[in-house]
Amino acid sequence: MSTLSPMPCIIIAVAGASASGKSLIASTVHRELCDELGCEEIGIISEDCYYKDQSHLDFATRVQTNYDHPNSMDRDLLIRHLKALKAGQAVDIPKYSYVEHTRMQEVTHFEPKKVIILEGILLLTDERVRNEISLSLFVDAPLDICFIRRLKRDMQERGRSMESVIEQYRKTVRPMFLQFIEPSKQYADIIIPRGGKNRIAINMLKAQILHLLGKK
Ligand SMILES: Nc1ncnc2c1ncn2[C@@H]1O[C@H](COP(=O)(O)OP(=O)(O)O)[C@@H](O)[C@H]1O
C-alpha cells in the first residue's frame, strides 16, 4: 500500500458582508499568484456553492428562505470537502443558481491544490470551518457602499428587481450581518478596509501565502 503523504494544502478564508469585495480580492490574488505558483496549484471555492439544496420546495417558498442565516448552508458537505482536499482527494462542488434559489444538476470537479481561497459571508461564524483554515481575512467595507454594490449586481447578474433587493436587505441581509457576520470579525487574522481594491492588503496577502508555502 502507498504511504505517500498528500501535498500541503493551505486554506485561506475571505469573509465579510455581501458585496464587500470578497470575490474581487479572491480573484485578484488568484490571478496574480497563478504566475508564481502555476494555475493548477491555486483555486477559489465560493461558500455560496454550499447553500442547501431546495429543489424539493416550490419557487415561492425558496424565495422566502433566509440566505444570510448560518442554517441556510450545508456545512457538513463543506467540511467534508475541505477535509478531503486536505487529504489529497478531488471533490465535486455543487453549482448554485441565484435565479432558481437552489442547486443545479451540474457540479464542478475540483482537484486538490496547494492554495485554496474560500470566500463567503458566513465562513468565520462556524468553529468547524475555522478549524480547517490556515489564514482568515475579513473584508470591512461600509454597509451603505455594500448595499449599493449589491443592488447593482443583483439586478444585473442575479435576476432580481429593485424592490426585491430592498425588501431582502431590510428583512434578512442587514439583520443577519449585524447578528452573525459582523461579530465573526473577531476571528479574522487580518481585517481589510475598503474592499476589493485595497492594493496594499492584496500584496500583503500574496506575500503571506508565499511565506506559508515556504517560498519567501
Ligand atoms: N473597492 C471597490 N471599488 C469599486 N467596486 C468594487 C470594489 N470592491 C468590489 N467592487 C464591486 O462590487 C461588486 C461586488 O463585489 P464582489 O467582490 O462580488 O463582492 P462579494 O464577493 O463580497 O459579494 C462587484 O461588482 C465588484 O466589482
Ligand SMILES: Nc1ccn([C@@H]2O[C@H](COP(=O)(O)O)[C@@H](O)[C@H]2O)c(=O)n1
Ligand atoms: N438564493 C440566494 C442565495 C444567496 N443570496 C444572497 O447571496 C449573498 C451571499 O453572496 P455574496 O456573493 O453577496 O457574498 C447573501 O447575502 C444572500 O442574501 C440570495 O440573495 N439568494
